[in-house]
Amino acid sequence: MPWRRWLFLESIKGRKDLDPFYGLESPRGLNFQIIEIFNHQPVRIIMYIDNELCQKCLDCLPVCPVAAIKARNHRIEIDYDECVECGVCRRLRICKEKAIMQVKEIPYPRLLRQVFSDPTKNHPTTGVLGRGTEEMKTNDITNIFTKGYIGFSVELGRPGLGARLSELDKVTRKVTEMGVVFAKDNPVIPLIQDMKTGALLPEILGEKVLSAIAEFLVEEPRALNLIRELTAFLDSELDTVATLSVIERADENGRSVFYEKLKDQGFHPYPNGKVNIGLAKGAS
Ligand code: SF4
Ligand code: SF4
Known part of the structure; x- marks a missing residue:
């Protein structure tokens, strides 16, 4: 000193x-x-x-x-x-x-704790309250997860544990190595220092947040293998809890073909939906 x-x-x-x-x-x-x-x-x-x-x-x-x-x-x-x-x-x-x-x-980098943990604060990069992502549930409006792709989210820290950003760093490095495309407007992207490796900014790694969500896409034919490799990685390498979610656009009959594939391959997915009322712009 x-x-x-x-x-x-x-x-x-x-x-x-x-x-x-x-x-x-x-x-x-x-x-x-x-x-x-x-x-x-x-x-x-x-x-x-x-x-x-x-x-x-x-x-x-x-x-x-x-x-x-x-x-x-x-x-x-x-x-x-x-x-x-x-x-x-x-x-x-x-x-x-x-x-x-x-x-x-709260000065940076501690400020990131509040940005990713306090649902009353706007995220500075996305303008969204809380962890800063509208997540998959707004896809009817955002169309970030498109046909032919499977969307993924990896949420770290919930319930009840929180997560150091060093844990998020492990995930962003791993999925970058696996060749995914990060979802547009995901609040994790500004934290990545090197898009080639997925490495986060070094000064933020010790910060702890209530939860952080990385969202990304892969082509549908690669998705099953990615799930196998990623779940094994999350199980063995993380020092916090993680939830892996996938999203697919329903076909013209309202069915999810990928959901059936997951079950055929021995996974036990929990299908759910969440509808946010009032997201659409009013007719002018
Ligand atoms: S223990 Fe907690 S709630 Fe009770 S007086 Fe102290 S700060 Fe307030
Ligand atoms: S983590 Fe606990 S002590 Fe810190 S602001 Fe939240 S409730 Fe308060």
Whole structure:
């Protein structure tokens, strides 16, 4: 740590109005990634609990989807490494003491946690709320998944675990190696540093999100083999939960031929549909 920064942090030690570690869980000196200093003012960059207001009622502990709120050493703390900045603990207004605080601006790359986890925030690249993808369910309007192709989505992190972006990096590298085409407007695409390898930006790999969805297409004749290889890869290589979904446009009789093929090959697909009302533009 530069000595000027150390000197500055020492000088504001213990001051609630200035000390970025005031009320935070980790020992001073270890958590410098949780603050930024702008114009010599420390600025918190994470969700946190004001332990002067907190009455330790424990009501907030069960509401966190990734169990990042913890009772430790007679304090209630948010584990900054586990917190995905989803905002649930604040939005539910569970804390009568108003002790749960969220900073106004979360800097990059931590901002990606909020972008992929908070359903009330617009994704900056797609303009879609939440994880930033309209997903397959809007295909009647978007026509991203076209005839002759099978569309895929790999969702990481749900339910209940969340996922580091390093896990997403494994998936984007693997499917790039398998020669897929990423779906247009998928919010994962701007995170890819090298489209030839599928490697994500190195500075984001440690960030944790509630869920991230990679969407892509392959020609129909290649789809069964891709499913076999990809499911084996997801089973063996990932350190979180994953859901693999496929989409095919129905034929003129409303049937999915690929669904029948999947069953013939011993897969057990769970067909489902989801209809979003009000997506179409009004007639003019
Ligand atoms: S709900 Fe509020 S007062 Fe209760 S433990 Fe959580 S932060 Fe503290
Ligand atoms: S913002 Fe979300 S992940 Fe972070 S402590 Fe609150 S509920 Fe948990």
